[in-house]
Amino acid sequence: MESKRSTVRDLRRHNRSALLSKLFLDGPLSRHELSGPTGLSAATVSNVIGGLIDEGLVVEAGMVDSDGGRPRVLLRVNPAYGHVVGVDVGETGIKVELFDLTMTRLATADHPLPGPRPEPDAVADRIVAGLAEVLKSAGVDASDVLGMGIGVPGTVEQGSPVLVHAPTLGWDSVALGKMLASEGVTIPVFFENGAKTLGQAEMWFGAGRGARYAVITLVGSGIGAAITDGQIYRGVTSSAGEWGHTTVVYGGRACRCGSRGCLEAYAGAEAILERYRQARRGRRDQQGDEQSRLAALLAAAPRSAVAEQVLAETAEYLGAGIANLINLFNPERIVLGGWAGLALGEQLLPAIRKAAEAHALAHPYGQTTIELCELGQDAVAVGAATLPIGEPAYWRPPPLGPVWLLRRAIAEPRSRLAAPRKSPHSAAMKAFPRHHQPTPESRLSSHRNNQTGPSSTLLGCFGVSSRSFFCCYSGQCVA
Numbered sequence: 318m319e320s321k322r323s324t325v326r327d328l329r330r331h332n333r334s335a336l337l338s339k340l341f342l343d344g345p346l347s348r349h350e351l352s353g354p355t356g357l358s359a360a361t362v363s364n365v366i367g368g369l370i371d372e373g374l375v376v377e378a379g380m381v382d383s384d385g386g387r388p389r390v391l392l393r394v395n396p397a398y399g400h401v402v403g404v405d406v407g408e409t410g411i412k413v414e415l416f417d418l419t420m421t422r423l424a425t426a427d428h429p430l431p432g433p434r435p436e437p438d439a440v441a442d443r444i445v446a447g448l449a450e451v452l453k454s455a456g457v458d459a460s461d462v463l464g465m466g467i468g469v470p471g472t473v474e475q476g477s478p479v480l481v482h483a484p485t486l487g488w489d490s491v492a493l494g495k496m497l498a499s500e501g502v503t504i505p506v507f508f509e510n511g512a513k514t515l516g517q518a519e520m521w522f523g524a525g526r527g528a529r530y531a532v533i534t535l536v537g538s539g540i541g542a543a544i545t546d547g548q549i550y551r552g553v554t555s556s557a558g559e560w561g562h563t564t565v566v567y568g569g570r571a572c573r574c575g576s577r578g579c580l581e582a583y584a585g586a587e588a589i590l591e592r593y594r595q596a597r598r599g600r601r602d603q604q605g606d607e608q609s610r611l612a613a614l615l616a617a618a619p620r621s622a623v624a625e626q627v628l629a630e631t632a633e634y635l636g637a638g639i640a641n642l643i644n645l646f647n648p649e650r651i652v653l654g655g656w657a658g659l660a661l662g663e664q665l666l667p668a669i670r671k672a673a674e675a676h677a678l679a680h681p682y683g684q685t686t687i688e689l690c691e692l693g694q695d696a697v698a699v700g701a702a703t704l705p706i707g708e709p710a711y712w713r714p715p716p717l718g719p720v721w722l723l724r725r726a727i728a729e730p731r732s733r734l735a736a737p738r739k740s741p742h743s744a745a746m747k748a749f750p751r752h753h754q755p756t757p758e759s760r761l762s763s764h765r766n767n768q769t770g771p772s773s774t775l776l777g778c779f780g781v782s783s784r785s786f787f788c789c790y791s792g793q794c795v796a
């Protein structure tokens with residue numbers, strides 16, 4: 318009898334999972350449109366959707382014409398079901414962003430990093446301040462936040478407590494979560510390497526959509542990467558993807574990691590500016606932060622042979638590094654991201670592609686495209702905000718797919734998660750007919766421009782389409 322009950326429960330979970338997944342990824346959809354792809358009967362769809370609407374997890378989203386019949390009601394995941402926060406602890410600043418459950422950005426707060434090697438508690442202070450600012454700005458109560466994801470420039474050792482190892486910040490085994498808790502943060506907090514959160518954001522919403530085998534790179538002052546074949550590859554202690562510390566010149570320039578000849582020691586922004594300074598026989602370039610100095614170097618290239626040479630060599634180093642990725646991982650797509658990656662790529666992408674072609678094996682190179690990141694400089698924070706939504710890194714199997722919180726809701730109908738309520742921005746999320754749905758481009762620009770327009774289908778752009786999401790991991794469902 319117990320076995321029969323658990324089978325019925327598992328089946329119910331699976332049905333909820335399948336429908337929520339489809340709505341989250343491809344909504345708004347009508348009940349009719351949900352039936353075919355999920356393989357569920359019209360009666361089952363109607364029954365399960367009714368329950369999800371009662372729980373506030375799904376809402377109606379306008380009407381769509383059917384062929385000659387009555388207009389059909391569209392459905393989608395309720396954006397006001399809860400909020401998530403994404404934090405990018407970068408090498409120069411801290412960005413805190415608040416999103417609703419459809420990843421519409423509601424508020425942003427930026428704080429400079431307190432020095433190049435900041436004390437962890439000073440960083441925790443600024444995260445707490447940023448969190449308070451975005452909540453106040455959007456009029457959202459902390460109790461409505463389902464979780465906060467934090468992307469950090471280092472290795473994240475998942476455990477209890479989570480430890481952050483970030484040599485570039487001077488951090489070794491820092492329990493940042495404990496510091497946040499001691500400052501009164503009570504919402505669930507998740508940590509991940511910033512390159513991996515950027516990778517997740519680009520795979521779900523950006524240049525990685527539609528690809529399964531991809532490498533998303535982050536080029537800033539330092540260099541990292543996220544390697545995915547549907548799941549991000551982590552290695553035994555989650556440090557995989559340290560592309561910046563692969564050797565491109567044996568015995569070459571000293572790297573911040575203590576080794577020599579690393580890609581980062583040539584093509585990271587700090588290294589590029591140092592090579593430029595040396596090429597100018599020690600004369601400093603203009604004052605300012607790395608971002609403005611790299612922009613000045615790029616602007617100087619048309620009239621300065623020295624600048625042009627430094628950039629040409631940078632394209633060669635990046636191209637050689639990308640060729641290594643191609644030869645090792647046989648990806649279908651490589652995405653160049655990070656603030657420096659974007660700045661360099663806009664000017665040097667043809668040269669980078671040419672260098673990659675020269676260094677990679679011909680066949681795998683022919684299967685790969687090399688593209689620029691689409692989500693801009695906010696991608697790390699966007700990806701971090703998906704950590705509470707997507708499966709946390711220490712869960713199994715890791716991201717690029719399921720929706721953890723909604724999975725909890727699947728497993729715990731009418732759970733303790735935030736009760737549905739009318740959000741202050743719900744007017745901006747009002748229903749819109751199918752033919753008014755934004756194009757992928759307009760969704761992205763809406764995303765970038767911090768508008769609260771109808772971007773609920775942003776999550777419909779997940780790139781990993783061949784997997785079954787929302788698996789309840791009960792062991793019964795076909796993941």
Ligand SMILES: [Zn+2]
Pocket residue numbers: 561562563572573574575576577579581582
């Ligand atoms: Zn290194």
